[in-house]
Amino acid sequence: MGDSTDLDLSFAIDAETVSLSPIGEYQVLDLEGPVVIVGDASYRVVPVGEESDLSEDVRELSVDEIRAALSELADNDDFQSIVDNCPTNTPLVYDDIDYLTRHLPTASLQKCGELSESTPFEKELLLQVAYVERQNSLVGHSDNVLEYYLEQRAEIAEKLRSTDEIDSDVERSFFSYLLLASALIEELTTETVLNELFREEGRLDSITEHVRSMGHAKRLEKLCGGGDHGSLVEVKKRRNNLVHDAQKRAGLDELESRREVAQILEKTDRCASVLLTISGKNIESVIAKRGCDPYIEHAQSEAVADTITTWEQEYPERLSRLHDCEQAALEKIRWDTEESDPGNNITEGFTFEGFDNEVLYEILMEFVGDASKAFLDRIDADANESNLDRFDFAVMVLLCAGHSYGDIARWLDTDEKYVQRKENVIAWRASEFEKGLVEEIPRPEDPTWPSDTESDD
Amino acid sequence: MSAKGQLRRFENRAQLLRHISEETGTDIDTLWDEYEAQVE
Numbered sequence: 001m002g003d004s005t006d007l008d009l010s011f012a013i014d015a016e017t018v019s020l021s022p023i024g025e026y027q028v029l030d031l032e033g034p035v036v037i038v039g040d041a042s043y044r045v046v047p048v049g050e051e052s053d054l055s056e057d058v059r060e061l062s063v064d065e066i067r068a069a070l071s072e073l074a075d076n077d078d079f080q081s082i083v084d085n086c087p088t089n090t091p092l093v094y095d096d097i098d099y100l101t102r103h104l105p106t107a108s109l110q111k112c113g114e115l116s117e118s119t120p121f122e123k124e125l126l127l128q129v130a131y132v133e134r135q136n137s138l139v140g141h142s143d144n145v146l147e148y149y150l151e152q153r154a155e156i157a158e159k160l161r162s163t164d165e166i167d168s169d170v171e172r173s174f175f176s177y178l179l180l181a182s183a184l185i186e187e188l189t190t191e192t193v194l195n196e197l198f199r200e201e202g203r204l205d206s207i208t209e210h211v212r213s214m215g216h217a218k219r220l221e222k223l224c225g226g227g228d229h230g231s232l233v234e235v236k237k238r239r240n241n242l243v244h245d246a247q248k249r250a251g252l253d254e255l256e257s258r259r260e261v262a263q264i265l266e267k268t269d270r271c272a273s274v275l276l277t278i279s280g281k282n283i284e285s286v287i288a289k290r291g292c293d294p295y296i297e298h299a300q301s302e303a304v305a306d307t308i309t310t311w312e313q314e315y316p317e318r319l320s321r322l323h324d325c326e327q328a329a330l331e332k333i334r335w336d337t338e339e340s341d342p343g344n345n346i347t348e349g350f351t352f353e354g355f356d357n358e359v360l361y362e363i364l365m366e367f368v369g370d371a372s373k374a375f376l377d378r379i380d381a382d383a384n385e386s387n388l389d390r391f392d393f394a395v396m397v398l399l400c401a402g403h404s405y406g407d408i409a410r411w412l413d414t415d416e417k418y419v420q421r422k423e424n425v426i427a428w429r430a431s432e433f434e435k436g437l438v439e440e441i442p443r444p445e446d447p448t449w450p451s452d453t454e455s456d457d
Numbered sequence: 458m459s460a461k462g463q464l465r466r467f468e469n470r471a472q473l474l475r476h477i478s479e480e481t482g483t484d485i486d487t488l489w490d491e492y493e494a495q496v497e
Contacts, residue, residue: 029495031488032481035473037496042473045462046480096464131464306471313489377468384466 007262009157012273015150017285020143024136026070030063036070038136045128048095069121069129078111079130086127086134087198091387092433100127103198142187142281149180149272156265160258174261175242175249181268182239185232188275189219195279195389232271238264277413280390284379286411287393288337291379292400294439299382300334303374304349307367310374318363325360327351335368337375387431395422396434399442420448 024039036043073079085108090099101109104127112130116123156173163170220232242249255261276282287295308330311319322328333349346352346368355361386393391412398408405416412419423442426434430441467473474488 027497029492031474031491031495032477032483035477040469042467042470043464044467044473044477046465046476048463090463092463095462128464135464135466306469306475309471309475309485310469312485374469374471377472381466381468381472 007161007258009160009262010266011153011157012266012270013150013153013276013282014285015154018146018150018276018282020147021140024140026136028063028067028070034063034066036066036132038140043132043135045096048093065121065125066129069119069125070132072119073115073121073126073129076115078115079126082108082112082115082126082130083133083137086131088134088138088195089384089387090131092385092431096131097124097127100131138191142184142191142279145180145184145187146276146281149177149184152177152180153265153269160262160265163258166256166258166261170258170261171249174265177265178235178239178242178268181272182236184272185235185275188272188279188281189232192275192279193219231267232275235268235271274413278391280383280394283383283390283394283412284376287379287383287397288376290401290403290411291337291397292402292438295397295400295437296337297334298437299375299378300337300371301331302378303371304331304333306374306378307371310370311367318366321360322363322367325357327353327355328364330367333368333371335372382437386434388426388429388434392422392426392429393434395419396426396430396442397438399423399426400438400440405448420444 021039021041024041027037029035029037031044033044082104085104086100087103090096090103104112112123112126115121115126119126121129152173156170156177159170159173255264273282288299291299308319319330322330327350329349331349334347336345336347339345346364350364383390383393388396394412395408398411399419405419408419409416423444426441427443435441465476467476470489470492474485474492477483477488478485
């Protein structure tokens with residue numbers, strides 16, 4: 001069936017703003033103590049709280065030991081089972097080893113002891129390395145799938161736009177897309193349910209085993225709290241239909257027009273987007289645009305300092321031209337985060353009146369461009385550091401900005417009731433770290449009764 | 458990495474080196490050179 005009308009596809013996941021940190025190779029450096037580098041990110045153990053004098057005796061694990069542990073343990077099943085049971089972050093006030101030895105199931109700790117006896121590595125080192133691996137796989141694993149997903153989505157979208165009819169090329173491309181969408185949804189669901197259970201202190205002997213043994217639909221049901229998860233289950237059903245039935249696959253299960261395929265494409269992308277948000281993996285851009293003033297001030301000031309540090313090393317001449325410019329106060333540069341182009345929306349730190357130096361203007365724009373990337377990095381780092389999970393961290397920063405429950409629910413793909421419930425959770429769980437970032441945590445003042453016409457779900 | 462303490466993730470080199478500099482007092486130029494020399 002031919003159809004030559006233009007297709008205007010609109011996707012929920014913005015490939016430009018989603019931050020990707022695929023799993024990378026480890027490198028261990030010695031920078032005043034060991035540092036593990038993975039891609040652009042790095043891990044380092046820092047003293048807990050204010051006890052900075054600890055740093056003298058805590059550097060007892062050598063760089064060589066960590067290098068050896070990372071390379072020797074990579075394919076070890078016992079080590080992997082310890083990794084699987086590691087939480088994805090720990091409370092800031094706790095020493096990691098103290099926390100992990102209390103948190104991990106007895107069986108994992110026993111495996112850790114046995115592994116320590118059969119390898120040259122201390123139990124503490126094994127736990128630390130397992131925790132690094134858990135963090136890396138948390139951030140990286142579904143990002144790998146997401147990267148492939150976005151590539152495949154671009155391919156099928158392009159094929160749909162450039163053809164008049166559904167041919168075998170479109171069928172193959174759509175099928176690959178559906179496999180990746182389904183894998184991404186499953187990956188994010190499992191990860192998020194695991195995180196929820198770890199953080200909600202689920203009294204389960206082996207959390208990972210429990211979650212893996214659930215069916216996909218059950219996991220989704222748990223994640224969506226009994227709410228509407230039908231459209232998510234539908235993606236998996238559609239995928240299964242095409243995988244198990246070659247005839248259906250050939251005809252794309254009776255999708256006859258480009259428009260129908262495009263609609264399923266958009267719908268599937270919305271499903272993946274919901275889970276991406278729940279997992280907190282794409283919260284940076286929402287916080288950047290809608291966060292409360294104290295937080296934006298903190299994150300922009302840190303981002304500008306990070307950018308100056310980088311430019312001092314990489315572009316010293318250009319930086320000194322900016323420093324020499326009378327109209328610039330680099331450390332004070334800030335920009336309006338609600339606008340998409342930070343360069344055209346500098347609000348502080350530069351006086352444009354009477355300024356007509358085009359070369360310097362270009363340099364300034366580059367600096368602000370780099371600072372706006374460092375700004376997203378800083379939000380990412382704060383969300384990881386927080387005692388709240390990434391999604392709740394976003395809810396907190398948005399609530400502090402005084403946005404309505406309805407707006408926040410819309411931006412974060414959830415419902416108002418959930419935002420209200422999270423406001424209660426944040427009141428219990430926000431630590432000094434979060435309070436320092438937003439100055440005052442959200443404070444519900446009025447009871448929220450359902451209206452007469454509204455049914456309570 | 459050490460036996461005691463809190464594992465922290467840094468999202469870029471400047472974040473990491475600024476932190477180490479604040480914690481240990483080593484200047485960033487030295488840390489930057491060390492980083493460059495060791496990274497593959």
